[in-house]
Amino acid sequence: MGEYVAPLKDMRFVLNNIVDLNALSKLDGFEHAESDVVDAVLEEAGKFATNVLSPINKSGDLQGSHVKDAVVTTPDGWIDAYAQFVEGGWNGISAPEEFDGGGLPSAVALATVEMWNSANLAFSLCPLLTQGAIESLLAHGTEEQQQTYLKKLVSGEWAATMNLTESQAGSDVGALRSKAEPAEDGSWRISGQKIFITYGDHELSENIIHLVLARTPGAPAGTRGISLFIVPKFLVNDDGSLGARNDLKCVSLEEKIGIHASPTAVMSYGDEGNCVGYLIGGENKGMACMFTMMNSARLNVGVQGLAIAERAYQQAVEYARDRKQGQAPGMPKGEMAPIINHADVRRMLMTMKANIEAMRCLIYLNGECLDKAHHHPDETVRAESMGMAELLTPMSKGWSTDLGVELASIAVQIHGGMGFVEETGVGQYYRDARILPIYEGTNGIQALDLVGRKLGLNGGAPVKTILADMDIVVQELAQTGNEFTAMSLQLGLAVSALKEATDWLYTNAPNDPNAAPAGATPYLRMFSTVVGGYLLAKSALKAKNLLAAGDGDKGFLDAKIVTANFFTAQILPQATALLGPVTEGANTLFAITEEQLSA
Template sequence: MSEYSAPLRDMQFVLNELGYLNQVTKLPGCEDLGADLVDAILSEAGKFAQGVLSPLNVIGDRQGARWHDGEVTTTPGWQAAYEQFVEGGWNALSCHPQFGGQGLPRLVSALVEEMWNGANVSFGLCPMLTRGAIEAIELCGSAYLKETYLAKMISGQWTGTMNLTEPQAGSDLAAVRSRAEPQGDGTYRVFGQKIFITYGEHDLTDNIVHLVLARVPGAPEGVKGISLFVVPKFLVQPDGSLGARNDVRCASLEHKLGIHGSPTAVLAFGDNQGALGWLVGEENRGLEYMFIMMNAARFSVGIEGVGLSERAYQRALAYARERIQGTEAGAKHRDKVAIISHPDVRRMLLSMKARTEALRAIACEVAAAMDCAERHPDPAHRQASQAFVDLMIPVVKGCSTESAVDIASLGVQIHGGMGYIEETGAAQHLRDARITTIYEGTTGIQASDLVGRKIARDGGQAIGLVMGHMRQDIERLASSTDPVLMRIARALADAVSALDAAVAYTVSNFKDNAPQVLAGAVPLLELFGTVAGGWLMARSALVADRQLKAGTTEQDFYRAKLLTARFYTEHLLPRAEGLARIVVEGGDAVQDMDISLF
């Protein structure tokens, strides 16, 4: 069974030749981050992903985390790997230097994160949740919370969690019932039950810092009455040492379709006197603060999709090269050949490859904008970058994860009957990927956010600016005399026009007929992601064409880039017009179907 191998050359291409690293190194605090240093970071991360995390992926799936009497034991090898992870400084990569972080831009850490998820997504979930908790405390926590928790969370000595949903609530956080009773000394006693808590209990660290949504007495009903609390597994003494066990207990672990190495806990708070907690920020603003974690987590879940897509592609490619079956169509000889020689297998592999490369480029486009939104000296530029990030987060999360399921399914298909057999490993990627479309808000929630908050609310201005950038690149492509680039330009122009029509329909109709528009929200999300991927693949084609004509020594690499972009144009971009038609014309069929008729 093959191990994961970090796609370093493609990452270098996206960083250096699509220009994202150049953008980021001009920002304050990033001036010394040259290509050589970034290459060294990615190379070392790739070694850790391949040599340490990837070999644990199968045993994590087959054995998983174990629960016994409230305690959780992770998969054999997990503890040693996590110790190496912390010793290598990987947890602190993009965290603020004030509390021990390395302060690297999100652009770099996103690609490192992709490697963790490609090699072992169950392992990668732990630092992902910790980083979200860190960001919430950094931005909204008191001086006490920052001084008490951040240094050890950033180093990885302690981990963090997000405690949102409850059995009766699901994605409807307005239904949260957990309560927090003030003690008069600045602390609260928290009572309630939380479900689906990733790494809510484990044996990797001495302490776990839970961020918990709960209601204080007299809080308003609904989402406006939710507060956010830090509730540690162990209380922290004034000198920083650990004290008594807090009143929080792991009642059980969920039995899941995939990600078996990641313990998903049911947590009970306050079986006795109540779990001691500290308010983050102000009362009744917890959901606002939690969305700091949520947006970071949604981007990271999108990165999970990219990593899983890459891994499924690598496994399918290795199998297609090794598996001898059938004769080659059109060949004069009747020798048996590897299945990669068969046209339909090549088509599936190209679909996996093209979509993965497009998703990686979109993620890097957004990560670079995140860095600009945080670091750029011009407030107007920061504001514009943040508007782009807000627009694109649902796309990164929704499209990357939905694509990961499709790509992993193609991987099973390429394996044929052996793909349905667990020993090949292809099925694990499909099972692991399936949760990503649900994590941190389902695809429908992402699509509704995109349509209502990100497109209709501003009258389509933010997405209009993005389409303007797309049209500028179409002009660059169209000015070429190369027939492939001209064909890409025409296809991308048609796709952008389809997106424009869908956006115009959404803006015109959302206020008066939101249900009908929302019936096409997921198709619009897919449409936007497909066109955005085509846009960045077109830019890749421009770079590859220029390199080939300049006589590069990497002829095969750039030919593959150009052909992959061409495949995306001819096989994936044509979907745009059909998706736009669904958005504009498909809502009636959904709304006209009365509930009683199901």
């Protein structure tokens, strides 16, 4: 099994042709994000991923993290790798420069996040949560809180966690029972237990800043009565130095089917009655604050789905080129062909490649929308970009993580019986990927968010915009010539089906509370797949123009067109076929009784 190699050529293609990196570099704060600077950043990030993170991926899985006497230890090599991560400045490349961040666009940062997670997903979960905490503090923290915590979080010297889940609550955050009592000095005393806390304790960073949801006295029931608190592992003195250990601890680590090296902790707060916390964002405003962190995490978890698929794909291609079995058509008798020459293996590899490239387009585009939403000088463009980012986020998270599992499974299949043997390592990608559709709001919740909130966002403006953009691309394909006629036809059919499904949801959801939820998951898959086809079609058009101008790598650009054609012919019709499931309604779901389901 070879080490991970960053797909820099495709990353650059997407950043320059789906994302408009040149336009981003002209926005206030991004002036240094010129193509040569970005190329250098990506190049160095790729080296770090290949040389530092990838080599400890399998060993970390085998060794795992462990807890003894409330002290967590991570696998061999983790401490050194994290120190190099911090020293390289990788933790805060998109954070504001005023807090010693790199100030690069999110679209560029997402490419580096992809590399970290492809090389070593379990390691990369630690900085992922820290990034979310940075964004929450930037949006909701007081100036004092920002000055106290942000520079250390941006550098990575301190890490962070997100504490939502409790055993009785699960995805129903409103059912949490953790408490916060006011203290005379203006701080709070936190008590309660949280489960599934990623990197809840570890020895990688000097301090860990826990963001903890809890209820204050007399708070309203449900999510309306939740507040968010900063709860440091070590209290921070006025001069920024570390003080006493706070009253919190890791009770245990979960035994998981994957990401063994990532310590998933059960955390207990206030066992001695003196766990100090600091309110962020105002009392009973916890969900708004946490959603800033969670939306960041959702996009980054979507990147993880893309990343694990890319890593599994690289190994599958390598194996398919080396493994000889059977005869390919036209071969002399007695000779065996590499399995990459067999049609069904080609189908599986192309399914992986096409979906991966579509996901990369979607996720980087999502990042660009966030960049414009925060940095564009025109208020109208900022609002439109934020609306588009919000529409794309449940697709980036839901579709990409579903595909992460599916494509990792295909990689196991390509390995045949050896894929089921841990020795090859491909099974780790499948095991690691399985958490991703569950993390940060299950994919069912992403689908409900899409149909319940995002379709109606700003009067449906983001949906109308992207559908109109799709229609333009369909016409451009039709006008280009016979080469893209079939692509134009298939994309046109898919867009028409998506419009019909969307109209059905707009019409029926207000009259039947189960109508939209029943079709939500197939609708998310449908919408995402059509977006993927649309973006690959844009890639093909751009590749054709570059070829005509004699600009770029001919082999790479030819492959772009072939991959888009494959997606359009083999994958996009599946989206069109989902019109029925989306518009079926809930009758067939509830026609059977609970007793019949368990019979």
